[in-house]
Structure formats: C-alpha cells, structure tokens
C-alpha cells in the first residue's frame with residue numbers, strides 16, 4: 662500500500678471533487694475489471710490494468726511527489742484524473758480493509 666495514500670479524503674482530493682468521476686469510480690471498483698493490482702517497489706505508485714470496452718487500459722497513480730500525485734491512464738478520456746485511476750485508489754482502499 663502506498664505510504665502517501667491516506668484513504669477516502671485523499672481519493673476525493675485526488676478526484677478534484679468531481680463527483681461524477683467519484684461515483685463512476687466507486688461503481689467500477691465494485692466490479693472485477695481491474696487486474697494485476699499492485700504497487701511498485703518504492704511503494705509510491707499503485708498500478709493495474711483495466712479491461713475496458715476498447716481493450717485493456719494501463720493505469721497508475723504516481724505518488725513520488727505526494728503533494729502532486731500524477732494519474733496515468735491509456736484510456737481516451739479527457740478527464741484527469743479519469744474514473745479508472747480513481748477506481749485504482751478505491752480498489753487499494755478495499756484491499757487495505
């Protein structure tokens with residue numbers, strides 16, 4: 662688990678209070694569409710793969726600068742962070758419980 666990732670409050674801040682993204686992400690995280698959920702060796706960058714309708718998206722959230730986490734996703738969404746990267750954080754929260 663990423664040491665900088667501090668739960669729901671952080672997830673909401675990360676999503677920049679975009680409630681549409683947050684609710685989409687929460688719905689997605691209850692499915693089983695994320696595979697290969699893991700964290701890098703430095704424990705700063707959770708990553709996974711999401712099986713979307715257009716193929717697999719590779720997603721990660723880089724917390725190496727904890728003040729400015731960097732979401733990365735190969736989906737076509739113009740939103741940043743997209744629902745997939747927020748889903749990734751929800752999924753890690755679920756594991757930690």
Ligand SMILES: [Zn+2]
Nearest residue numbers: 734736743745
């Ligand atoms: Zn995405």
